Amino acid sequence: MVKPHGLRGEVIVSLVTDRTERLAAGAILSSAGGPLEVMSSSPHQGRWIVAFAGVADRSGAEALRDTVLWAPPLDEPTTLWVHELVGAEVVGVEGRSHGRVEGVEANPASDLLVLDGGGLVPLCFVVSHAPGRVVIDPPAGLLA
Numbered sequence: 001m002v003k004p005h006g007l008r009g010e011v012i013v014s015l016v017t018d019r020t021e022r023l024a025a026g027a028i029l030s031s032a033g034g035p036l037e038v039m040s041s042s043p044h045q046g047r048w049i050v051a052f053a054g055v056a057d058r059s060g061a062e063a064l065r066d067t068v069l070w071a072p073p074l075d076e077p078t079t080l081w082v083h084e085l086v087g088a089e090v091v092g093v094e095g096r097s098h099g100r101v102e103g104v105e106a107n108p109a110s111d112l113l114v115l116d117g118g119g120l121v122p123l124c125f126v127v128s129h130a131p132g133r134v135v136i137d138p139p140a141g142l143l144a
Contacts, residue, residue, distance in 0.1 A: 001069065004061035005049050011061045013041075013048045013069070022071045023048055029069040036069065080129060090115060093127060093137045101134065119143050 023041035037053040110122035
């Protein structure tokens with residue numbers, strides 16, 4: 001959460017996901033201070049205005065300033081999740097290891113796997129994944 005908004009306990013939230021259903025009414029988000037239930041939310045200038053149950057005034061909203069929120073993982077087997085990719089071994093379809101994923105970098109065309117050896121692999125070249133392993137089919141020369 002970034003800061004309070006107005007006098008009725010609403011807060012400004014910046015999302016680091018494209019899954020806006022995380023802020024649907026009734027959603028439960030975790031924080032270091034305990035769970036928070038979303039009562040309502042609406043987009044506002046690239047962020048979200050969110051009302052949480054039990055937060056009724058500006059001082060309650062101020063107490064939430066800089067709070068980090070997280071949601072439980074979604075069960076979508078075909079979706080690539082950053083927390084599952086980091087640390088995974090990257091292997092070409094021919095079986096050659098290209099290293100491990102150090103991070104995922106946002107990129108307008110396709111997010112990039114950042115490899116421990118400095119290589120970058122667009123996610124569009126990932127053909128399969130399993131816990132601890134990512135199989136890629138990159139064009140010739142990408143990781144030469």
